[in-house]
Amino acid sequence: QVQLVESGGGVVQPGRSLRLSCAASGFTFSNYGMHWVRQAPGKGLQWVAVIWYDGSNKYYADSVKGRFTISRDKFKNTLYLQMNSLRAEDTAVYYCARGGEPILTGPLFDYWGQGTLVTVSS
């Protein structure tokens, strides 16, 4: 079955960096676009970034553009999110999510990991 397992969260000071990982299994990782979505404490869902199935295209939310970088390793079946210049407002649970098949469900998010908490605080 599809499994997505995030790691790398923790407490970090403002201005510092953190790298999140998402280990994927149970499907052919290189066939799917992958996303990061975050949820601030007690708040709703915010899409953060997407990377195409082959890594050819990457897009970011305006709030993280220029600070966050999404990447993937097809050999390790792992998705990454490099987060630089972190701010207090980046505090959230970060989920990785698989992009749906365009023909079947359309490009929404069909599977989600359990999430990893990032807290930006001095």
Next chain:
Amino acid sequence: DIVMTQSPDSLAVSLGERATINCKSSQSLLYSSNNKNYLGWYQQKPGQPPKLLIYWASTRESGVPDRFSGSGTGTDFTLTISSLQAEDVAVYYCQQYYTTPPWTFGQGTKVEIK
């Protein structure tokens, strides 16, 4: 960006009764070439990640109970739980995937037991 607005923000429904959640988009989500609405619904139970319930506005994901149904077209959509069960207590989100990036969500609707 397409703005998604849900109503109400929360609702309390008795067990076995109907729950209705509305979602409005700032522009049409209906793609004329395939007649599909690019709208999904997610359920997020406390302490858990979101789970896909419905795609194409009205197609239930595999394994989702048939008491969940989605309807609507264009800019107005509805998620209905026909007979609320205790395990349906959750926050429900609509999401558009018509114009991406960005993918945008409604603010969420919290469903509780009355």
